Amino acid sequence: xxxxxxxxxxxxxxxxxxxxxxxxxxxxxxxxxxxxxxxxxxxxxxxxxxxxxxxxxxxxxxxxxxxxxxxxxxxxxxxxxxxxxxxxxxxxxxxxxxxxxxxxxxxxxxxxxxxxxxxxxxxxxxxxxxxxxxxxxxxxxxxxxxxxxxxxxxxxxxxxxxxxxxxxxxxxxxxxxxxxxxxxxxxxxxxxxxxxxxxxxxxxxxxxxxxxxxxxxxxxxxxxxxxxxxxxxxxxxxxxxxxxxxxxxxxxxxxxxxxxxxxxxxxxxxxxxxxxxxxxxxxxxxxxxxxxxxxxxxxxxxxxxxxxxxxxxxxxxxxxxxxxxxxxxxxxxxxxxxxxxxxxxxxxxxxxxxxxxxxxxxxxxxxxxxxxxxxxxxxxxxxxxxxxxxxxxxxxxxxxxxxxxxxxxxxxxxxxxxxxxxxxxxxxxxxxxxxxxxxxxxxxxxxxxxxxxxxxxxxxxxxxxxxxxxxxxxxxxxxxxxxxxxxxxxxxxxxxxxxxxxxxxxxxxxxxxxxxxxxxxxxxxxxxxxxxxxxxxxxxxxxxxxxxxxxxxxxxxxxxxxxxxxxxxxxxxxxxxxxxxxxxxxxxxxxxxxxxxxxxxxxxxxxxxxxxxxxxxxxxxxxxxxxxxxxxxxxxxxxxxxxxxxxxxxxxxxxxxxxxxxxxxxxxxxxxxxxx
Numbered sequence: 093x094x095x096x097x098x099x100x101x102x103x104x105x106x107x108x109x110x111x112x113x114x115x116x117x118x119x120x121x122x123x124x125x126x127x128x129x130x131x132x133x134x135x136x137x138x139x140x141x142x143x144x145x146x147x148x149x150x151x152x153x154x155x156x157x158x159x160x161x162x163x164x165x166x167x168x169x170x171x172x173x174x175x176x177x178x179x180x181x182x183x184x185x186x187x188x189x190x191x192x193x194x195x196x197x198x199x200x201x202x203x204x205x206x207x208x209x210x211x212x213x214x215x216x217x218x219x220x221x222x223x224x225x226x227x228x229x230x231x232x233x234x235x236x237x238x239x240x241x242x243x244x245x246x247x248x249x250x251x252x253x254x255x256x257x258x259x260x261x262x263x264x265x266x267x268x269x270x271x272x273x274x275x276x277x278x279x280x281x282x283x284x285x286x287x288x289x290x291x292x293x294x295x296x297x298x299x300x301x302x303x304x305x306x307x308x309x310x311x312x313x314x315x316x317x318x319x320x321x322x323x324x325x326x327x328x329x330x331x332x333x334x335x336x337x338x339x340x341x342x343x344x345x346x347x348x349x350x351x352x353x354x355x356x357x358x359x360x361x362x363x364x365x366x367x368x369x370x371x372x373x374x375x376x377x378x379x380x381x382x383x384x385x386x387x388x389x390x391x392x393x394x395x396x397x398x399x400x401x402x403x404x405x406x407x408x409x410x411x412x413x414x415x416x417x418x419x420x421x422x423x424x425x426x427x428x429x430x431x432x433x434x435x436x437x438x439x440x441x442x443x444x445x446x447x448x449x450x451x452x453x454x455x456x457x458x459x460x461x462x463x464x465x466x467x468x469x470x471x472x473x474x475x476x477x478x479x480x481x482x483x484x485x486x487x488x489x490x491x492x493x494x495x496x497x498x499x500x501x502x503x504x505x506x507x508x509x510x511x512x513x514x515x516x517x518x519x520x521x522x523x524x525x526x527x528x529x530x531x532x533x534x535x536x537x538x539x540x541x542x543x544x545x546x547x548x549x550x551x552x553x554x555x556x557x558x559x560x561x562x563x564x565x566x567x568x569x570x571x572x573x574x575x576x577x578x579x580x581x582x583x584x585x586x587x588x589x590x591x592x593x594x595x596x597x598x599x600x601x602x603x604x605x606x607x608x609x610x611x612x613x614x615x616x617x618x619x620x621x622x623x624x625x626x627x628x629x630x631x632x633x634x635x636x637x638x639x640x641x642x643x644x645x646x647x648x649x650x651x652x653x654x655x656x657x658x659x660x661x662x663x664x665x666x667x668x669x670x671x672x673x674x675x676x677x678x679x680x681x682x683x684x685x686x687x688x689x690x691x692x693x694x695x696x697x698x699x700x701x702x703x704x705x706x707x708x709x710x711x712x713x714x715x716x717x718x719x720x721x722x723x724x725x726x727x728x729x730x731x732x733x734x735x736x737x738x739x740x741x742x743x744x745x746x747x748x749x750x751x752x753x754x755x756x757x758x759x760x761x762x763x764x765x766x767x768x
Contacts, residue, residue: 095458097451098421099444100129100234100389102174104136106431107156114433115160121434122169124441126448129170129233131423132157136176138430142186142207143177143219149226158230172234173227176429178220180208181240182247192219197252200276200487208246210255211299220303221310228314234351235311237304237344239323243296243333244487251332251487258295265291282484285477289490293334293477301336305343312346320344321351323391327377328491331476337381350386353423354378356410359395361402364409364759365503365689368704369663371413372502372510373495379417380510381473384462390414393425398435404443405706405759411447412761413702416693418459422451449735450763453728457698457765465694465717466507466681467549469498469525473512478532493528493653497549500659501525503704504668505684506675507694523679525549528653531557536564543567543646547679552611552650568642569619574612578603578654583610583627586638588670591624599666603627603638607661608651612636619643624670639670647674672715682720685713685749690756694720702761712752712762721745724767727752729760739767 103118122130134153135144144153161171179197180186186207188194194215196205209216227235244251254272263269266287270278278288304322311318322344324330330337341350355378357370379388392410394402407426414422426440427433472478475492483489501508508525511517513533524546531539531554539561542548550568558564559573576582583603593599603610612635615621621642627635640648653659665688675681682699684690689705696719703709712727725740744751756762 094452095455096128097419097448097455098128098389099126099448100131100172100421100423101125101127102131102133102423102425103427104133104139104429104431105156105160106139107152109431110156115163117434117436118160119163119167121436121441122164123167125444127169127444128421129172130161130164131172131174131234131236132161133429134173134175134227136174136429140176140184140186143180143188143192143209144223145189145191146222146226149223154226154230161230170233171230172236173230173232174236174238175223175227176238178237178241179211180205180246181238183207194219195255195257197246197249198255198258198272199249199252200254200279201250202254202272203248204255205246205249208249208252210253210257211243211303212253212257212261217303217306221306224307225310225314228311228318231315232318234319234321236321236323236353237307239325239355241300241322242325242330244329245325261295262288262291265295277484280481280484280487280489282481284480290477297334297336297339300333301339301343304340308344308346319348319351320346321353321389323353324378325355326374327381328475328493328495331473331492332487332490334476335473337473338383341382341386350382352378352382352386352388354382354388354390354417356390356392356414358402358406358410359393361406364406364704364706367409368503368689368691369499371704372499376417376498376502377471377495377510379461380512384418384460387420388417389421389423390417390419391423391425395425397426397428399438404439407440408443408447409702409704409759409761411444412450413691413704415451415454415459415700415761415763416691416702418461420455420458446730446733449733450728450730450761453735454763457763459693459698459700460695461509463695464507464509465696466509467497467501467523467525468509468511468519469495469501470511470513470530471495472530472533474533475529479529480532492530493553494526494530496527496551496653496659497525500662501671502691503663503689504671505687505690505692506672507682507692509693520545523547523549523675523681526554527551528553529557530554536561539564540567547645547647549647549649552608552652555611555613555648555650566618568613568646568648569615569617569621570613571616572614576610576612578607578609582629583635584630585628586625587628588625588639588666591670593666593669596666601625601664601666602661603651605661606654606657608654608659610638611650611652613640613648613650615640615642624674639674641674641678645678647678680717681715682717683715685715687713687756696720697723697766699725699764700761701756701764703756703758706758708758709756712750712754712756714750715748716745716750718748721748721750725764726767727754727762727764729754729762740764
């Protein structure tokens with residue numbers, strides 16, 4: 093059977109407000125939009141009644157869904173279920189009913205939730221396995237766990253759980269009685285990770301795997317063919333709950349393939365270029381964490397609803413650009429969750445139908461995201477176990493900042509890949525990028541091996557760790573390091589001396605606005621150092637090196653990631669040209685040329701380009717490695733509902749640059765595959 097890209101419509105039926113007219117509109121929409129699967133919400137948002145009992149599910153929600161699912165099956169549309177609560181998203185005035193009787197979360201500030209369940213309470217574990225058994229009786233294709241299956245961001249709870257039950261567990265593991273206040277203080281304590289932090293993260297990690305396994309066994313017993321899927325939020329926050337992605341998905345999936353819903357980070361329309369940056373750090377990182385052997389259905393949600401929230405053109409970008417993560421389908425949350433049903437005035441059916449053939453083609457030629465070419469940006473799911481905090485007052489200090497290079501390089505059109513670090517990781521002859529406190533996940537020997545055997549891009553925090561490890565500073569031939577905070581009357585701008593970029597001699601980039609702090613490195617002449625740019629103050633006085641290449645293979649951008657602005661100052665044509673110049677000197681990579689805002693991913697037999705701007709690009713222009721230049725490529729795109737293609741001619745490649753005479757429209761995605 094030909095593989096299709098699964099359009100899954102997330103849809104609310106209100107059993108109290110359902111009629112034949114709403115049903116006919118749903119059937120009609122599924123036909124016209126080429127929907128493959130309908131994911132029915134249960135107990136969602138405005139219709140949420142708190143934690144439902146098994147009888148409420150059995151009598152209220154499932155009968156109507158079952159009736160409609162039989163009608164959909166006649167059109168070969170499958171049914172999945174999306175219960176809207178596991179632990180509960182947030183308190184909304186509901187309380188756990190005495191009939192259920194399980195305890196609720198307590199956060200690090202001693203706030204107790206009224207309806208958000210404690211994941212360690214055996215009554216809740218028994219409850220959640222019972223209700224998922226009930227859902228499974230409908231034999232859904234997929235049965236989803238919502239992204240409230242986590243320890244943080246349950247309004248008004250920020251980070252949990254520190255209830256009496258958990259405090260007893262923490263005390264037993266520490267082999268001493270510890271109060272909530274003392275334990276939280278130690279979890280966040282400035283400096284090196286404490287035993288308390290390790291205990292907290294370890295308990296959070298293990299208990300969610302245990303619950304996932306219990307749910308999987310309960311569902312398998314009732315409906316062996318049903319696959320359990322997990323919806324996820326922000327990867328860095330999942331690190332703060334110690335999530336073990338492989339262990340969690342293995343326990344949840346049983347004998348089935350993993351089923352994952354990464355977040356597409358734009359509930360409302362934002363600038364496509366802004367979306368480009370967060371797409372890297374959330375969607376691509378989550379896809380990497382779940383692994384290549386999984387079915388990936390990113391979530392496209394418009395909230396609130398209607399074209400007043402998100403244009404159809406932006407929605408099209410969100411759908412088609414999922415080709416960049418090798419998605420097998422998409423979850424479409426396009427209509428409200430309170431029972432209005434299909435609003436035909438939005439014209440979403442036509443939009444989805446036009447993209448479907450391209451998406452099906454992508455599913456049939458699925459991008460192997462496990463073997464992407466380009467810069468490998470390293471990160472670890474264990475980051476929060478190893479981060480050194482500074483203030484010790486806010487859980488956000490435990491958030492890793494390991495994705496800065498990924499957002500930057502990806503947005504600048506440089507082929508790159510998020511790369512999860514594991515105990516089996518080993519790299520030689522690669523191009524790697526490291527930021528934040530990633531190196532704290534490694535011992536000295538592992539760090540030395542990485543830097544000696546690869547081209548490595550480092551940021552300021554990475555250099556600081558080399559100095560903290562004392563003898564590792566020799567890897568970059570440095571003997572002094574001074575920390576200079578931004579906007580403290582020291583550095584003002586970075587200047588690329590001796591170069592002309594964009595027709596500007598000795599071009600400048602701000603070090604004052606929307607930028608991180610500067611790490612002034614003193615090199616000791618033990619290794620060859622090429623200084624490509626320097627920091628200056630407002631009086632044009634040179635202060636120290638900025639962009640450098642050490643020993644021909646270690647590239648240093650000596651700044652950290654600003655808590656608010658990240659690396660916003662680096663998203664600049666001058667820095668783009670400088671980085672591509674540096675990469676050309678140190679390694680051999682694929683990247684786009686003169687196509688600002690176009691993202692690019694590639695492996696040996698497939699390339700995907702996606703225009704994250706509203707500007708048309710007059711042609712496609714890509715710097716290719718020799719291997720790709722020797723390959724015959726076919727370009728695929730769609731016009732209306734029709735999939736079109738043409739062959740790339742050998743004469744279009746000159747001086748390592750492929751120029752395709754195709755006008756890449758604003759917000760358009762195209763696919764290149766090798767000819768059979």
